[in-house]
Amino acid sequence: MNLQLKLFLPTFLLFASLATTMHFYWIPNYKALETSHQLEAEQSFIEVLSIALVPDLLNNDLAKTHNTLGIILADRQHWRAITLYDDNNRILFPLEPEKSIIPNGMEKITHVIQFNDFEIARIAVWIDIQAAQAEEVEHLYQLEILLLTILLAAALLTAWLHDRWIRQPLRQLANLASDIALGHYDSNMNYGANDGIGKLVAAFNSMRQQVRRRETDLMNSFAQNKAVIDNAVDGIISINIKGTIESFNPAAEKVFGYTADEVIGKNIKLLMPQPYQREHDGYLYNYLSTGKKKIIGIGREVEGLRKDGTTFPLELGVSEVKLDDRRLFIGIIRDISERKKIDRMKSEFVSTVSHELRTPLTSIRGALSLVLGKGAKDIPPKLLRLLETANRNSERLTFLINDILDLEKISAGQLDLKLQAVNLVVLAKRAVEENDAYAHSHQIKLTLQATGQQNTRVYIDEYRLLQVFANLISNAVKFSAKGDTVTVDVKCIDNKMRVSVIDQGPGISDEFRSRIFGRFAQADSSDTREKGGTGLGLTISKAIIEQLGGHIDFNSVLGEGSQFFFELPLSGISSVNDPMDTSRATILICEDDPDLAQIMAQVLEKEGYHADIAHSAASARTLLENKSYQLLLLDLILPDGNGLDLIRELRENKATKSLAIIVISGKADEELKKFKGDALMVVDWLQKPIDFKHLSNTLAKTTQLDHRSHILHVEDNIDVIEVSQALFEDIVDFDFATTLSQALSKLNTQHYDLVILDISLPDGSGLELLNHIDHNCPVVIFSGQESSEEISKKVSASLTKSISSNEALLSTVQRLLNANK
């Protein structure tokens, strides 16, 4: 409904209601009133007529009476009929009553004509009141039409005035508002009068000026903001909730190679390579429906897709903005190709450096330790001291490099942990054993306190936790006086394992406490030289413990000693069979002759082995299923089957596939001949009666690796080879290859029980060899770089040069060879 109509409507309604009232109320009422007046008048007239008729009636002058009534009927045309009866109810008028038909709808007035209170006649008159009033009614309707015409004219005049005084100024104002909306601020409106409309116009003009000023301010502010965005170094892109790009600044244009016009209105997916392109809608939908932020508010590195189809790394920060009820996502984009390149170069540098540093260092350490270990007696004391200094410093350098590299990893968040459930008490025992020599060298007694918690396990990275142990123990040793005791205490407190390393040293000064876990933190700069160490140990330890979900701290009393402790949550896994528990090799004797079995067991016990006895193949199977054995002494003739069948069965089983088996048989030679070539991997065939000396030798060879195991060390650095050769040549047949191709040819032509592998080779990656090594053959990675988890899974063990000592390498190799027998 337009305004004109609205303004006219009240007037029209007033007009309509007045007209309706007039036509349907006032006029009918007036007519009714008039009718009643008319009837009263007629009544009066009839009364007068009655009086006039009295003499003639008394004189029985019926002719005169008829004459009178006839004249009256002729005169009063709305009198349609008169009847007159005498007192005997005889009709006196009209002459022909039977012929006078009284029409319907007439008003009937009757009157009794009296003389001296006696009734002499009755008169009845039928009056056509409508006809009587016809003229008057006609008059009334003419009056009504006149009034309505006047009212209508007044209504139209009112409407016209409304239009002129209200609607037209308002329309002008509306046009003015439209002009303002289009940015034409110069349009003006003048309205002379100071009435409501005038005030509105004045207010509007004032508003126009203010809007103009604000728009100018806004434009300036916008221009300023635009300048900021346009000149921002980072790309700034805004998208709506559908992912449609709404703005794209010049920096973003530069980064992606698109102009803003090319991308605005398109989906942000345009700027993403697969699979992000495919998945982006899903991200948005997830966020909008669940509110779970994957990227919002978090800086993240993602890949971008340029117009030319190339991809590049970019750092993306997304923030969400709500404007009124709209949601916008603003992405700040920084092309980090360059930074990535630098990072890559840096990491390549670190990798190279570490490799380059570690390799010669390993050689130096290996060589020195071999010289000092093997031929110390033959070296003159002066030279020996110099060699020992060199050895000590090479070790320190190794620690320093390792710590620096660890720190690098920690700061880069790349400290990879190989988590497994480990019995902390056993690990503590191992740590104590490993560090015992060091403590001893400082004339410190290292003890372990751990009672009743042997089966309690934590979920940790064994190597890293040993590193923490080493750090804490070496610190305690360093700060203890000669002859002191350093105690490693392991206990379980509230579902947590707590390991404390307690010394009786000088304690920690107050000023040092706050920075004791900081980098290169040392209580006294002179400590470095005096005590050794890098000052990075506690920093690394804290990082490791915290990454393992634990907590590290210390208590210290000056002059009385310090207690460094860490707590780790229990893993909740306990094992029936603890491999660490087996300090002695366990051997299963499967022999149906109980005497012979018993003798053999006694001999083995004497030799330092632990032996279990099975008298049948079935009981042997049961024992093997429930317990891990390093060797099986098997009689081929058993009451419930052939020993050879049992061997075959065991070889099929994954758990016992590589179990070392020595066959004892009365006819071993025949059997041996019979089954030569059968890949039963039997260590030895012993003929009954048993030569126990021979058995003892065989057992020693088998369990101590003191046999003809053939290992291959693939390593391009000849110094490392030399150290390795010196380390292994007494116990294995040592072979080496310095290139990938050489290693390949050797692996193809010879059998090796174990391969030690360096990854960085001059003609390729050592990992390429993994496919060419028999899957039964254990592989030990021995490289300058730490192996990734992925690689570690593929191999039996991985050691890092310079982190791992000669002893660690030797024990790993020995363990693997042992397990594989």
Next chain:
Amino acid sequence: MTRLLKLITLLVLGIPTSVLASETYTVGVVPQFGPRQITQIWQPILSEVSRSSGVQLRLKASPNMATFEKQLNNGVFDFAYMSPNHAVTTHRRQTYKPLLKDRERQLFGIIVVKKDSLIQSVQELNGQTIAFPSSSAIGATLLPKAELSRKFNITMNSLYVKSHSSVYFNVVMGTVIAGGGVQKTFAQQDKKIRDKLRILYATESVSPHPIGVHSRVSQAVQEKITSAFLALDQQTETRQLLAKIPIKKIGSATISDYDAVKKLQLETFQDNKSTQ
């Protein structure tokens, strides 16, 4: 044209006599009709007679019958148009004598009943109420009453209803069984009335109303007036004036013409109470 010339001649000749005759004679008329109607009928006639006779006549109206009869008895009028009964009574008192009358028409009364009335003879009216115009109306009241009484020995109640028309209306409307009237007034009634009525009986005829002259009027004047009235019969226009009286053909009259009336002794049937 000739007629107009004659009239002018008469007018010219008449001027001297009218101027000479300074004496004016009064004329009374029985109030059979209302005074206005009487004036309408009589004024043209009297003017014409005055002009032609040279005797000045002046109409002296009477409001009602009683006054008229009183004036008649007192000899107020020089000339008077009166009922036959008056002619008899005034002649007995030697005051007026009949001079002129209608010589063609006779006066008789009628008895009317409703057309569908069961009454077939006047005898059946015995003991009934019969309407009459007035007690002194000779044709409509006195002649029928005298004849019904004397000839048929009927007794009746008379209802005087003021006029002949009223008599007929009363009979038509059934307020009375029968009514007395005269042939002339019956004929004058609207057809609607006449068609509803039946003439049951007509009385014997008597001479109609005479114009009488008082004895004090000179013979010469009497003659002048007589010839002037008789002259009216010569012209159609003047004859039509006379017809309104009503006199169909005027002629001279004597008292002997009214012997039959005298014999009827009509005054005995004139109810005093209704004599106005």
